[in-house]
Amino acid sequence: MIFDIAVLGGGPAGMAAATEAACGGARVALLEESPAPGGQVYRAPPLGFVTKPDRDRQEGDALRAALAASGATIHTGCRVWGLGGGPLVPEGQANTPFSLSALAADGAPFTVQARALILCCGTHERIIPFPGWTLPGVIGLAAATILLKAQGVLPGRRVVVAGAGPLLYAVAAKLLTGGASVAAVVDAATQVEWLRALPALAARADLLAQGAVWRAKLLAARVPILAGAQVTAAEGDNALKRVRVGERIIEADALCIGHGLVPATEATRTFRALHVHRPEDGGWVPVLDAHQRTSVPLLYAAGDGAGVRGAAAAPAAGRVAALTALQDLGIHAGAPERLSTENAALARARRAGAAMARMMALRPAMIEAIPPETIICRCEGVTRAKIEEAAAAGAGTINQLKHFTRCGMGPCQGRMCGEAAGALLANARGVSVADLGFATGRIPLRPVPMASILGDFDYADIPVPAPAPI
Amino acid sequence: MKARFDAAVIGAGVMGCATALFLARGGMRVVLLDRGEICREASGVNAGTLTMQMTRAALIPYALHAHEMWMNMPAWCAGGDVLATACPGLSVAFTDAEAAMLEERARIRREAGAPIELIDGRAAQVIEPGLADGVKLAGHCPIDGFASAYLTGRAFRAALQEAGVTLMEAIPVRGIDGRFVLDTPAGVIAAQRVVLAGGVWLEDMAAWLGVTLPIKVLINQLVVTERLPPVMRTVLGVASGLLSLKQYANGTVLIGGGWQGIGDRARGGLAVRPENFLGNVRLAAHTVPALRNARVVRSWLGLEAETADALPAIGPVPGIDDAWIIGSVHSGYTSGPYMGRILAQAILGEAPELPLFPINRLLQERSNAI
Numbered sequence: 123m124i125f126d127i128a129v130l131g132g133g134p135a136g137m138a139a140a141t142e143a144a145c146g147g148a149r150v151a152l153l154e155e156s157p158a159p160g161g162q163v164y165r166a167p168p169l170g171f172v173t174k175p176d177r178d179r180q181e182g183d184a185l186r187a188a189l190a191a192s193g194a195t196i197h198t199g200c201r202v203w204g205l206g207g208g209p210l211v212p213e214g215q216a217n218t219p220f221s222l223s224a225l226a227a228d229g230a231p232f233t234v235q236a237r238a239l240i241l242c243c244g245t246h247e248r249i250i251p252f253p254g255w256t257l258p259g260v261i262g263l264a265a266a267t268i269l270l271k272a273q274g275v276l277p278g279r280r281v282v283v284a285g286a287g288p289l290l291y292a293v294a295a296k297l298l299t300g301g302a303s304v305a306a307v308v309d310a311a312t313q314v315e316w317l318r319a320l321p322a323l324a325a326r327a328d329l330l331a332q333g334a335v336w337r338a339k340l341l342a343a344r345v346p347i348l349a350g351a352q353v354t355a356a357e358g359d360n361a362l363k364r365v366r367v368g369e370r371i372i373e374a375d376a377l378c379i380g381h382g383l384v385p386a387t388e389a390t391r392t393f394r395a396l397h398v399h400r401p402e403d404g405g406w407v408p409v410l411d412a413h414q415r416t417s418v419p420l421l422y423a424a425g426d427g428a429g430v431r432g433a434a435a436a437p438a439a440g441r442v443a444a445l446t447a448l449q450d451l452g453i454h455a456g457a458p459e460r461l462s463t464e465n466a467a468l469a470r471a472r473r474a475g476a477a478m479a480r481m482m483a484l485r486p487a488m489i490e491a492i493p494p495e496t497i498i499c500r501c502e503g504v505t506r507a508k509i510e511e512a513a514a515a516g517a518g519t520i521n522q523l524k525h526f527t528r529c530g531m532g533p534c535q536g537r538m539c540g541e542a543a544g545a546l547l548a549n550a551r552g553v554s555v556a557d558l559g560f561a562t563g564r565i566p567l568r569p570v571p572m573a574s575i576l577g578d579f580d581y582a583d584i585p586v587p588a589p590a591p592i
Numbered sequence: 593m594k595a596r597f598d599a600a601v602i603g604a605g606v607m608g609c610a611t612a613l614f615l616a617r618g619g620m621r622v623v624l625l626d627r628g629e630i631c632r633e634a635s636g637v638n639a640g641t642l643t644m645q646m647t648r649a650a651l652i653p654y655a656l657h658a659h660e661m662w663m664n665m666p667a668w669c670a671g672g673d674v675l676a677t678a679c680p681g682l683s684v685a686f687t688d689a690e691a692a693m694l695e696e697r698a699r700i701r702r703e704a705g706a707p708i709e710l711i712d713g714r715a716a717q718v719i720e721p722g723l724a725d726g727v728k729l730a731g732h733c734p735i736d737g738f739a740s741a742y743l744t745g746r747a748f749r750a751a752l753q754e755a756g757v758t759l760m761e762a763i764p765v766r767g768i769d770g771r772f773v774l775d776t777p778a779g780v781i782a783a784q785r786v787v788l789a790g791g792v793w794l795e796d797m798a799a800w801l802g803v804t805l806p807i808k809v810l811i812n813q814l815v816v817t818e819r820l821p822p823v824m825r826t827v828l829g830v831a832s833g834l835l836s837l838k839q840y841a842n843g844t845v846l847i848g849g850g851w852q853g854i855g856d857r858a859r860g861g862l863a864v865r866p867e868n869f870l871g872n873v874r875l876a877a878h879t880v881p882a883l884r885n886a887r888v889v890r891s892w893l894g895l896e897a898e899t900a901d902a903l904p905a906i907g908p909v910p911g912i913d914d915a916w917i918i919g920s921v922h923s924g925y926t927s928g929p930y931m932g933r934i935l936a937q938a939i940l941g942e943a944p945e946l947p948l949f950p951i952n953r954l955l956q957e958r959s960n961a962i
Contacts, residue, residue, distance in 0.1 A: 210863035213856040223866060394862065516749045518761065522629045525636055525742040528842075533818050533889050562892070565864055569818060569887040575870065576877055576884065581686055584874050585867075589832040590850070590922065591902050592649055592697050 124219050125151045125195070127447050128236035129440075130202060130389060133161020134433045135425025136242030137185040139440030143240075143447060144192035146454040151195040151234050153202050153224060156272070159186055161244060161425075162264060163433035165271040177332065185437065197234070199227030203566035203575075205392050208239065209418050217419060223565075229574045238420040238447045241390060242440060243427040245383035245404065246537045249285075250488045251496050251506075253355040255379075259362025263289045263380030267296070276302045278376025282365045284308035284353045285380040287482035288329075291336040293378055294345065304345045305374045308367050310381065310488070311481050312350035322477030326434065329474055352488060353379060382482030384541055385427045391563025393418050399556035401483050402476065403429035405541060406560050412465070414443035415450075422447055430482065431475030438468035489545040498546065499539040501532020506546055513550035519559045523547055533569050536561050597623045597758070599939065600774055600783035602765050602797060605635035606925060607918045608789030609748040610932020611939075613669075615787075616755035618940040623781060624757050625774070627764035631745030633860075634791050637894040638925045639814055639848030640741040641836045642676065643827050644706035644733050645683040645698075648922045650903060652704035653946055655923070658930035662739055665747060665929075670754045672747030674739040675841070680719050681736025683708075684727045684879065685831040691729040694831035698731040708733045722824035722880045729831075736827045738838040738846075741925060768800040771914065785914040785939060792857055792897040794905065794919045801912055805905065805954055807920060810896040811855040812848065813864050815873060818889045819843030823882040835875045845883060847876045853893045861893025898922065899954050906935055907950035917951060 125148075129140040132154030140152040152159070158166035164182025175183070189196065204223025211218055220239040225231055247262040249255060261269075261277055263285055269275045270293070280303045283294040294307050323330050340347060348367060355366040356377055365372045383404055387397060390408040396417040397406045407429040408416045414424050424439035426432070431439070441464045448454040449461075492498070494507035504527045512526035520536075520543070523529055529543050530536030536543070540561065548555045597620075601612040604626035612624040642662055647655040661668065662676040683698075685691040698708045711719075713727035752759055766775045772786040788797040798805040820843050828837040835849040851868040855861040869891060877883045897920040899905050904922075909915035918935050921927050934944035 204866055204869075206863060206866050210854055212854055213859070221866070392863070394859075512746075515746060516630070516759075516761075517746075519629060522632060522745070525632065526746045528742075531742075531890070533887070535890060564890055564892050565869075566888055566891070569889050571885075571887050572817070572873055572877060573884045575888075576874055579874050579878075581878055584871050584878070586830075586832055586834050586871070586875070587852070589693070589834060590646075590648070592700055 125149045125234065125236040126451055126453060127238045127240060127444070128153065128220060128222060128234050129240045129242060130222065131242035131244055131425070131427065132156070132159035132198065133242055133244050133425055133436060134164055134185060135436035135440035136161070136240070137189045137440070138437035139240045139242060139424055139444040140194040141188045141192040142441040142444035144194040146444065146448045148448055148451070148453050151197065151236060152189070153197045153200055153222060153234060155199070155201060157199045159189055159196065159198060161433070162267060165268065167274070168272060197224065197226070200224045201568055201570070203568055203570040205389060205565055205567065207235070208393055208421060210393065220421070225570070225574050231575055231577070238422070238451055240422045240424060240440070240443045240447060241427060242425045243386040243389055245385055245426045245430060247380045248382045248384045248484065248541050249379060249538065250381045250485070250542055251492055251498050252353055253493060253496050254357055256497060256500050257356050257358055257362050258360065259358065259375055260356050260377045260379065263293050263378050266293050266378040270296045270300060276300050277378055278374065279303060280305050280374050281376040281378060282306050282308060282353070282372055282374045283378045286310040286485065287380070287382055288333060288478055289380060291333060291340065295336040295339045298339055298343050304340070304343065305372050306346045306348055306367070307340060308348045308351050308353055310350070310352055310485060315481060319477040319481060322473050326471070326474035329434065352491070353377065381488065382484065383426060383430045385429060387427070388563055388567050390416060390423060391560060392565060392567070393421055395421060397560065400429065402480055404479060404482070405484070413446040413461070414439060415446060420447070420450060430479040431472045432478055435468060435471035435475045438464050438471055442468060484541060484545060486545070489542065489549065492542070492546070498542050499529040499532065501534050502528040504529040509543055509546045510550045513547055517547065518551055520544060520547070520561050521559065524561065530561055595782040595784045597621050597781070597783040599785040599787060600625065600772065600781060601787040601789055602774070603789035603791060603793070604630040604759065604761065605633060605789060605791055606631060606744055606928035607921070607932045608787070609752060610929040611787055611789060611918060611935050612757050613748065613752055613755055614933050614936030615939060616752070616757045618936060620940070622757045623760060623783065624752060625760045625763050625765055625776065627762070629745065629761050630749055630759065634894045634896055635744050635925060635928070636742050637814070637892055638741045639836050639846055640674070640739040640925065641827055641838065641848065641923070642738055642926050643681045643736040643829065644701060645681050645708060645731055645736065645829060646833050646836065646923050647706070647926055648902065649700045649704040651922065651927055652701055652706045654927045654930050656705060658927045659735060659737065661929045663737065669747055670751035672749070672751050674741065674743045674747050676737060676739040677841070678735065678737040679826055681733040681827045682716055682720055682723070683731040683829045683831055684716060684723065685729045686726055688728065690831040694729055694731055697831065706733060707735065720824060720826045720828060722882055723828070724879055724881050738827050740840065785916065787916045787918060787935070787939070789918050791919055792895045794897060794917065796857070798909070798917065801909055801915055803909055803955065805951060806900060808898040809857055810850065810898060811853045811861055812894050812896050813851045813853040813868055813872060813891060814894065815847040815869065815888055815891045817845045817847070817883065817886040820845060820886050824880050828879060830875065830879065835872070835879060837876055837880060845886065847872055849875070855893055855895065861895060864891045864893065896924070901953070904931065904949040905951045905954060906931055907938070907948040910952050910955065
């Protein structure tokens with residue numbers, strides 16, 4: 123069966139897109155990696171957990187309920203590793219339906235084909251390396267939220283929360299609620315930066331109020347908040363013992379740290395969509411028209427994966443993408459006023475989201491501060507010094523840097539190191555990150571176990587092509 | 593216009609780099625241009641297989657010389673290194689048809705100078721403990737090996753600079769006027785001689801000189817695993833040549849063999865063809881069963897050029913003095929540096945150590961350019 127619309131990613135953008143598309147009469151399939159739809163902010167608690175439903179839970183539950191009622195086919199717990207079809211066809215051939223190769227929760231392979239594809243792939247966390255960042259006990263802010271929300275597990279007993287953006291305060295507050303002691307919040311942003319963001323945030327009183335609640339909670343617990351400060355080192359022999367913030371030494375058994383979010387563009391890069399580098403959107407993002415269309419026909423992107431604007435803006439973006447796809451496929455064209463309502467909602471939510479995204483944009487001073495021997499690419503053990511040595515030896519693009527150093531060639535394929543490596547290379551070459559290009563998108567989107575895709579086969583069934591001449 | 597350079601080499605792959613390097617060492621002022629970056633197309637993304645058992649018989653004498661060059665690269669390339677590793681090579685047959693093919697091909701290659709002996713499956717498993725059961729016959733070549741192709745650009749770069757070659761990356765040549773004025777976005781570049789070394793784009797380059805040289809484009813797929821404990825220690829293939837396997841010192845296993853993906857000259861390597869991805873990894877897992885437990889981390893594509901008779905295009909451009917061409921060498925990475933060396937010898941007016949592969953045989957019509 124060929125679906126009308128496939129949605130990759132079941133966060134707020136994906137849930138809303140699939141719901142809108144299915145309600146508009148399309149045959150829809152949604153594919154999501156987690157056991158339940160929700161995404162990072164609206165992540166569902168594990169089965170059998172009884173937690174107090176907070177605001178995020180309520181909004182997430184509403185989106186989940188609408189999705190469940192929409193009639194869309196939902197694949198959760200699946201790993202999509204292969205992408206094909208669409209524009210990826212031999213010269214002179216017309217585009218074909220998009221094809222997504224996936225492994226189900228039980229490891230069984232399956233394929234979904236669809237005429238249109240909406241990518242709602244979210245973000246990766248940006249962590250600017252510092253000495254000791256690879257020590258056990260140091261985890262990302264986003265990883266901490268997964269532990270807290272999806273597992274009900276504390277990352278440590280005495281935790282330092284550090285980095286940039288609103289996630290900092292959300293994690294710190296959730297740690298306190300969970301019973302951990304928060305040794306300090308180390309915020310890269312100064313008070314002045316937060317004050318400057320206020321007018322844009324005023325458009326979203328709800329977000330502002332939520333931030334105030336988090337801060338009040340920290341204040342009540344007398345958690346020291348170090349503003350305009352950065353973690354300079356994580357120390358310990360085999361696991362984290364101390365966090366250094368300049369001269370200050372803070373004892374801790376966990377450090378949750380994140381410096382913003384980077385749109386996940388593996389899929390749009392694989393489909394050869396046009397991209398543009400916009401630091402305020404989180405880095406490289408697909409070029410979109412006003413209706414979430416990428417440069418590839420019938421390929422759409424929505425949510426933070428198309429430029430970081432936050433969970434509040436994501437559902438409207440997903441709905442716009444779905445309405446546009448319905449129209450482009452000729453399924454349902456009668457909703458121009460609905461489209462303009464959603465577009466207006468999206469514009470409002472984006473203003474607040476943009477202010478937050480600016481707080482989370484890459485900070486050049488943090489790149490400058492990385493010591494030469496600090497590992498940047500942890501898969502391949504590539505240090506800042508090695509990257510700069512490669513720059514001096516002639517590496518002038520991200521793809522060339524990979525060849526010169528193996529930076530970004532490991533299992534994470536540059537998801538962890540790409541931002542810092544790009545900034546270091548750009549500085550060393552005296553160019554902008556946009557001039558370096560981005561790593562070519564290739565399958566698999568995630569490392570894929572060979573055993574899962576091989577299946578049962580006889581040697582004689584392998585379609586060996588004719589050999590080259592001798 | 594007074595020529596600034598004695599020679600302009602267009603295309604900075606392994607053959608263009610080697611030609612430029614040896615021309616410069618021969619005393620010429622050389623400019624090496626590439627529309628992209630040094631060794632970032634086929635020369636940097638190929639499987640790095642240095643084997644006699646996938647090399648065409650006619651190229652074996654060249655590949656044997658090149659094998660020696662790869663293994664000693666730092667000595668002649670100003671310390672540049674692609675981590676070339678010598679190891680035994682095995683080409684295995686699982687069926688009677690493959691065994692027959694292997695016997696014939698091994699004999700032809702042995703006659704051409706490759707020291708290939710035929711052994712049974714058990715003997716092959718002694719050489720390669722990772723090899724599956726069920727091998728009927730294997731070709732064993734003790735002097736095969738492999739390299740990390742992605743290091744090729746870095747390896748050549750320092751040597752080229754030391755030799756005084758002017759390297760111009762990201763400068764696409766748009767055409768050639770007269771003898772020889774290269775039109776580029778960085779202005780015109782004049783050279784006494786021109787060497788076309790453009791891989792699959794040789795057809796377009798030859799057209800600048802009014803020469804019609806049809807070049808077929810192969811879109812070869814490659815797949816790499818995550819780092820694994822040691823699972824194999826040879827460079828391994830099947831009799832048909834459609835599998836190449838080796839495990840690097842870092843533990844990754846590279847799976848190649850020339851399975852075809854989607855792409856073309858204009859768009860490059862566009863996408864891996866899923867059914868060929870599956871066929872390639874099945875063949876790999878059938879041959880080295882331990883690979884079943886590996887995770888695949890990445891796949892990619894490289895564009896290989898082939899002439900009508902699948903033999904190289906290396907020599908003067910007929911009818912145009914001081915214009916030369918080099919490329920379309922089957923398993924071109926294996927023989928590449930040596931091909932560059934002998935072309936440079938010819939351009940420098942010396943007798944090449946081994947004969948070139950003149951392109952007269954491939955031209956459909958006479959050049960009418962000059």
